[in-house]
Amino acid sequence: MLWALIMGKDAYSPARIIAAARQHLADALSCCAADDRQSPQKVHAVRKDLKKVRAYWRLMWYALGKGQAKAGNARCKQAAKVLAGARDQIVMLGTLEELGQETGAKTAQALDVARQAVHEAADSSPNEEIDWAHVIELIGDDDAAWAGVDASAIEPADVRRGWKRTRRKARASFRLSRQSLDAEALHDWRKWSKRWLEQEELLHPDNTLRISRLDELGEVLGRHHDLAVLSKRLGRSASFGGKPQRRVRKSIGKRQAGLQERAI
Numbered sequence: 001m002l003w004a005l006i007m008g009k010d011a012y013s014p015a016r017i018i019a020a021a022r023q024h025l026a027d028a029l030s031c032c033a034a035d036d037r038q039s040p041q042k043v044h045a046v047r048k049d050l051k052k053v054r055a056y057w058r059l060m061w062y063a064l065g066k067g068q069a070k071a072g073n074a075r076c077k078q079a080a081k082v083l084a085g086a087r088d089q090i091v092m093l094g095t096l097e098e099l100g101q102e103t104g105a106k107t108a109q110a111l112d113v114a115r116q117a118v119h120e121a122a123d124s125s126p127n128e129e130i131d132w133a134h135v136i137e138l139i140g141d142d143d144a145a146w147a148g149v150d151a152s153a154i155e156p157a158d159v160r161r162g163w164k165r166t167r168r169k170a171r172a173s174f175r176l177s178r179q180s181l182d183a184e185a186l187h188d189w190r191k192w193s194k195r196w197l198e199q200e201e202l203l204h205p206d207n208t209l210r211i212s213r214l215d216e217l218g219e220v221l222g223r224h225h226d227l228a229v230l231s232k233r234l235g236r237s238a239s240f241g242g243k244p245q246r247r248v249r250k251s252i253g254k255r256q257a258g259l260q261e262r263a264i
Contacts, residue, residue: 011203012156012163014063018146020202021056024049025143032136040090043083046135050076053142055198058166063158064149072145079138082131092118092233095226099251107251110244117240118233163199170196178264183228186260190221217263224259227252 010016028049031042057072093115100111173189197214200207231252234240 012159014154014156014159015151017056017059017159017202018149018151021053021146022143024052025139025146028139029136032132032139037132043130047080047083050080051194052198055195056202058195059159059162059199061162061165063154063162072142075138075142075145079135082135085129088229089118091226092230095230099248099255103251107247110247113244114234114240114248117237163203166192166196166199181260186221186263187225187228190218190225193221194218220259220263224256224263227256
């Protein structure tokens with residue numbers, strides 16, 4: 001077929017996808033066993049590896065069947081969720097720092113109050129609460145699931161169908177986001193675009209233009225989502241209200257509008 005000649009006959013090789021998934025899981029386990037596993041860098045690295053493996057389970061949607069693909073995705077999602085608290089704290093503080101650029105003095109003061117509220121609402125050492133044994137167990141179970149897949153029983157055409165499904169979902173999410181401009185729709189668009197990116201990097205690494213565009217889109221939508229999470233968290237803070245909160249919310253809304261326009 002023409003696509004096989006253009007992209008290479010091995011682009012949708014089940015064995016290559018299984019090997020890639022297991023390598024990312026091995027890398028994640030290595031980070032979990034490291035002496036500095038509590039560091040933000042290691043926590044982030046584990047989460048990134050798990051996101052890639054989740055995208056590969058989606059890629060195998062037709063090759064392995066919906067049930068097995070959803071179960072694998074759920075395992076990785078659960079492991080990542082254990083790490084989410086520590087990561088969310090870092091992201092919120094980073095988002096506040098980004099908001100602080102090119103703001104007036106009064107808004108800068110309001111952001112200082114917001115930073116204090118974020119610190120007060122979180123554990124002083126969130127990484128210490130991570131149940132590493134549970135994360136390692138889930139990653140090990142997922143690796144065992146990939147090891148049990150018989151690559152010879154899978155048709156590469158079914159892998160390609162999984163990739164096309166992801167691409168279709170991402171494009172549908174874009175159309176819905178463009179029509180509704182709803183925060184949830186934008187978040188769904190971000191998730192499917194990231195899955196498409198992870199799959200594209202594995203299947204078609206030479207398609208650098210599409211990869212760079214999807215990467216940039218994911219960054220823009222990710223920042224939009226971080227602002228939405230920050231706004232929601234600050235809205236629940238008992239120590240953050242009045243004029244400071246209104247100023248920060250206004251700053252968040254303005255930044256979100258610009259990111260939304262850029263993404264669309």
